[in-house]
Amino acid sequence: MSLVFLIFLPLIAALFIPLLFKKLGRIHTGWFVLIVPVILFIYYLTLLPTTLEGGTLVSELSWIPSIDLAIVAYIDGLSLLFSLLISGIGALVVLYSIFYLDKKREQLHNFYVYLLMFMTAMLGVVQSDHLISLYLFWELTSISSFLLIGYWYTRDRSRFGALKSMMITVFGGLMMLGGFVLLSIMGNTYSIRELIAQAPELAGHDFFVWALVLILLGAFTKSAQFPFYIWLPDAMEAPTPVSAYLHSATMVKAGLYLVARFTPIFAVSGTWIWLVTGVGLFTLFWGSFFALKQKDLKGILAFSTVSQLGLIMSLLGASAMGFHVENAAETVFKYAGFAAIFHLVNHAVFKGSLFMIAGIVDHETGTRDIRKLGGLMSLMPVSFTIAMIGSFSMAGIPLFGGFLSKEMFLTAMLAITEFDLFSMDVWGLLFPVVAWIASVFTFIYSFYFVFHTFAGKHKPEELPKQAHEAPIGMLISPAILAVLVVAIFFVPNFVGKWIVNPAVAAIQPFLYDSPSDVHVHVAAWHGAITPELAMTIGIFLIGGLMFWTLRKWQRSYDAFPDKVSLNRLYDHFMYMSDGGANRFSAVYMTGFIRSYLVYMFGFFFLIVLSTLFLNEAFAFDLTDLAPIGFYEIVIALALVGGTITILAAKSRLTAIIALGAVGYSVALFFVIFRAPDLALTQLVIETISVALFLLAFYHLPKSSKKEERIGFKVGNGLIALGVGATMTLVALSAHSQKILPSISEYYKETVYSxxxxxxxxxxxxxxxxxxxxxxxxxxxxxxxxxxxxxxxxxxxxxxxxxxxx
Known part of the structure; x- marks a missing residue:
């Protein structure tokens, strides 16, 4: 089966949804949509043996061969991992949405078209081996996520969140495109595989650092890294199935995928390691710290997503350090790449379940305000159990998958202190310190989410609806994810062998020749008290104490008013831009065509003349021109005189007659140049035009002589002379520098035969x-x-x- 076809399968299915929406009757549209991700997930599962052996699959669809543009689908361990997440969690999200979205009240045909469009975009991003097609799919994710986030378009916040996410991610996408262009120039190819093969040679190129920074801008904006994270909390205005899909397995993971895919190219650079690791770690701290300020369940999860994305990003940066360390595969540096992929899987599983539980709480109580919630444990026991499993995994507590990857994260951060790139010990020490502090806040907000919602005192008087457990259909998807959270803890090496190792081999080809070379044994207990285990115990003790006293110190967040925030800075910038654009537009948008012609002609002759003169593009060779005869001079003078008369005429009648004289003069030129057909056409057109003008002006009201006189303006005169001179110079220069024979020769040779x-x-x-x-x-x-x-x-x-x- 063609890999390219599988990428577009969701989009093809989306074409039939509007037709089936009315035909399905009482059947929920989601049941038809569910078939697509299930088929994709099953097929991608069959490819696991191939990637486990280090094999790859390639499928190509030629698009525009003349410019080497094609859609190249490439499956290796990394792209297969993401494809499984996109299709697998996509199937669970569709199943969840069937019970979450009301068929009678929601425009389901729009929702599922957008969702399938987004699925195609994400599959295209993670499987593209062509830089330009990757960019096209990348921007399609921005467009489709804009539609999904703004699905409830009647709400102001939904429209605002959709626009905000699109503005920031599209900006990053354009920066990324610039980096792609520089990479293609450096390597003379659009293929990512070929660029990876040339990585050592590319490092010395002048464009290398520029390409690195531009590509990271695209990755940071999409994966909500500081300071670009501000779009993600506002994206919570989307329906919960969208939030669960975009922020657990797809949208925000695209930036992580980009960094992972290009790590083999840029790992040689210390700039890459500093930026990726540093920005990721700071984002981890920032998101975990401000998660406790939120009062909305999805707001807490949004900032937790920001922090977890920062954690994975820092690990991807640390994985590049293995390039600079001899025998890194035998040291602790091997843990960074493995931990990044392992935690990426864990995060997708537990965050998907938590988003769905937040939606269930909202659906069954009518609110997501954590101040109004509490005591739901006995009313919603299944939801509480799932929420506890997901939260404990996010907090890094044993018996849940997140504990294992969190331990490996701490191991990688400790290893940074021994990395020679950091010339000062204090800088290396900052990484594990910041990681530990951020992990403490991660522990607190995980408990904050689950226990402030389900434990404590029940407040039925503050709930819009009487709380009760969700229907079984809505619980199936989060329950499956919760089971996976626990299963990963007990069989981590099975997951590591089949899913993580092939992806790690793709990220760190400088360490491993194949997935079989990745020897990382995951265990909850290593037989001794290790430094990372000691850090974990400290996280539990300090985090537990701080959570116990949360109400006392949570008020300190009031010292960070909303008026002083990156969100407000963004809003102010947008308002200023809008106002400035309106004021600037008012200057030149006068409503008069003559003003617009002045702008267009003025810029035309300035840009063309300056460009041609600066590039010394003018060259005149008039030796092969025909001689100018007496009649031609007379007719040219008549034509110029008629034109000047039009401008200087004091009456409409005079101007119309002069205009006709100009047209007839052109017709005489055609006669002299032996073009009788053109001369006849010109004479007929001029005669009709003059007659129509006279008829039209006859019916116009009489105007004063002041209105009839057209005043001479120096600026307009200079522009007119400039345009005339430009066209004359361009025409003479083009005639003098003919590279190819004139097309008229072809006409002469073939018109008869x-x-x-x-x-x-x-x-x-x-x-x-x-x-x-x-x-x-x-x-x-x-x-x-x-x-x-x-x-x-x-x-x-x-x-x-x-x-x-």
Missing amino acids: EAGGGNIVNVILVDYRGFDTLFEITVLGIAGIAIITMIKLRLTKKEGQHENK
Whole structure:
């Protein structure tokens, strides 16, 4: 089965949803949609043996061969991992949405079209081996996520969140495109595989650092790294199935995928390690710290997502350190890449379940405000159990998968202190210290989410709805994810062997030749008290104490007012930009066509002349021109005189006659140059035009002489002379620098033999430009029909008014 076809399978299915929406009757549209991710997930599972052995699959669809543009689907361990997450969690999200979204009240056909479009975009991102097609899919994720986030478009916050996410991620996408272009110039290829093979040679190129920074901008904006994270909390205005899908397995993971995919190229650079690790670690701390300020369940999860993405990003940065360490595969540096992928899987599982539980709480109580919630443990026991499993895994507590990857994260951060890239010990020490502090806050907000919602005192009087357990259908998806959370803890090496190792081998090819070389044994207990275990015990003790006293010190967040925040800075920038754009537009948008012509012609001759002179593109060779005769000089003077008369005329009649004289002068030129057909056409057109002008002006009201006189403006005169000079110089220069023979020679040779005609002008119009002429006639016909219709409407209106009188 073609990999490219599988990428577009969700989009193809989306085409049938509007047709099936009304045909399905009482059947929820989601049941039809569910088939697509299930098929994809099952197929991708069958590819696991291939990637486990280090094999890859490639499928190509040529798009525009002339510019080497193609859609190349490439499956290795890394892309297969993401494809499994996209399709597997996508299937669970669709199943969840069937019970979450009401068929009668929601526009399900729109929702599932957007969702399938997004699924195609994500599959295209993680499987593309062509830089340009990757960019196209990347921007499609921004467009489709914009539609998903703004699904409830009647809500102001939904529209605002959708626009905000699109503005930030599209900005990053454009920066990323610039990096891709520089990479393609450096390596003379668009293939990511070929660029990875050239990585050592690319490192010395002048564009290398520029490409690195631009690509990271794209990754940081998409994966909500500081300071670009501000779009993610506002994206929580989307329906919960969208939030669960975008922020656990897809949208925000695209940036992580980009960093992982390009690590083999940029690992040689210390700048890459500093930026990726440093920004990721700071984002981890920032997100975990401010998660406790939130009062909305999805807001807490949004900031927790920011922090967890920062954790994975820092690990991906640390994985590049193995490039600089001899025998790194035998040291603790091997843990960074493995921990990054392992925690990515863990995060997708437990965060998906937590988002679904937040949606269930909102669905069954009518609110997500954690201040109004509490005591739901006995009313919603299944939801509480699932929420506890997901939260404990996020907090890094034993018996849950998150504990294992969190331990490996601490191991990797401790290893950074021994890395030679950091010349000062204090800088290396900051990494594990910040990681430990952020982990303490991660522990607290995980407990904050689950226990402030389900434990404590029940407040039925503050709930819009009477709380009760969700229907079984809504619980299936989060329950499956909760089971996986526990299963990963007990069989981590099974997951590591089949899913994590092939992805790690793709991220760190400088360490491993194949997945079988990745020897990382995951265990909850290593037989001794290790430094990372000691750090974990400290996290539990300090985190537990701080959670116990949370209400006392949580008020300190009031010292960080919303008015002083990156969100407000973004809002202020957008308002200023909008106001500034309006004021600037008011300056040049005068409503007069003559003003717009001045702008266009002015920029035209300035840009063209300056460009041609700076590049020394002018060259004049007039030796092969025909001599200028007496009649041509006379007609040219008449043409110029007629033109000046039009501008200086004091009456409309004089201007119209002068305009006709200009047209007739052009017709005489055609006569002299032996083009009788063109001369006849010009004479007919000029005669009709003059007559129509006279008829039209006859019906206009009389105007004063002041209005008839057109004042001379120096600026307009200079622009007119500049445009005339530019066209003259360009024409003479183009004639003097002919590289290819004129197309007229082809017409001369083929007009009789090929087209079977004797008149070259007629043959060009009818045969060589047949479709062009046909469309011109069509346009004229449409315009004529419109004019006749307008005249009839006006006559009908007048007749009606006459009858009423």
